[in-house]
Amino acid sequence: MATGQERTRGVVRPFRARIVRQECAAQNVSPMFDALQPSEHALALDARRGHPRGVDPDAYAESAAALFVYRLRRGDDEHVGVVGEVMAEAFVDGQVRGHEAVQPDRVEALVHRFAGAPARSELVALLHRAGPGVAVAVAETRRSQPVIRFIGADGLEQTVWRVPGSVSRMLSKELSAAVHYIADGHHRVAASLREWQLAGRPSDAGVLCVIYPLEGLRLSAFHRRVAGRMHASHLLGFLSNEFDVHDIAHPDEATGCFGLYVDGRWFDASYHGVRPPGAAGLDIAVLNDEVLEPLLGVGAQAAARLEIAPALTSLTELTQRCDQDGGALFALRPPTLDQLMDVADRGEVMPPKTTYFDPKPYAGIFLR
Secondary structure: OOOHHHHHHHOEEOEOOEEEOHHHHHHHOEOOOOOOOHHHHHHHHHHHOOOOOOOOHHHEEEOOOEOEEEEEEEOOEEEEEEEEEEEOHHHHOOOEEOOOOOOHHHHHHHHHHHOOOOOEOOOEEEEEOOOOHHHHHHHHHHOOOOOEEEEOOOOOEEEEEEOOHHHHHHHHHHHHOOOEEEEEOHHHHHHHHHHHHHOOOOOOOEEEEEEEEOOOOEEEEEEEEEOOOOOHHHHHHHHOOOEEEEEEOOHHHOOOOEEEEEOOEEEEEEEOOOOOOHHHHOHHHHHHHHHHHHHHOOOHHHHHHEEEEEOOOOHHHHHHHHHHHOOEEEEOOOOOHHHHHHHHHOOOOOOOOOEEEEOOOOEOOEEO
């Protein structure tokens, strides 16, 4: 295991890769996913046998080892991070901390895909607690000429700058001394660490990451909808045992544990029980433990009635579904960053489908 002095020198370091050519960027850079469908798993196995998945090496140019600044922007909304290689050891010694559990079958599928070469690099998104020097270094780098700038198919402008050598050393040192939190890419990290272990845990192995300041990404929630008839009087009576429930005119007025839509009306439900620390005290954990499991039970029958919708889904669409089948919607807010870091610092994981970050970094800028 690296010593503290070694960790400061090189936990986050410049990396060598090929970078997509400006004229080829729009065709080779695309949204990134860390789950594979069965058909994609088969393609991953083909890649392992030496048949890469449609990657055109000629679309990429050689690049010396470097750190890069990467920006996603739409209008005035921009998200800027530093792309670097993070030592694999940092993910197991606690300097990089996660908050989600992973599914073994998804990890195995990614291991097979990663075994193919060449591969479009899929960036793991981290959040950092670093000092002000990072912001200064990023600002200085952005004053230089970008390596590439293009508009993706979804309208996101993507820009990449190469960090100058003198700035890179300072930036690497400050980021290497920081604690980092996985925002997006828990399965990619698990697959990369599995490959690292199979290779004998080489000391120079790393995971390619884009590292954002804590406020650098949006934290969003997943809502829960129970399909099928839910009698409002029964549900509200049940909730009154552990929650203070009152009418609200609009879901934005909800300030409690969750907003509830049932029988054409919105309610705010505030939990008056004692919340345990860590993951067990999150709003979604309270909803699961105090409401959904007692009402629906567990198992396949309960899962068939429970719909999970990301916060990007229109609440109007979800409430219309409730109006059609008599169901109920539980609208949640995302946990705070402080809650996320507390869960990660405790070595715990959040319940599945608690939160997600956006925008996600894109795949295909780098070729490894």
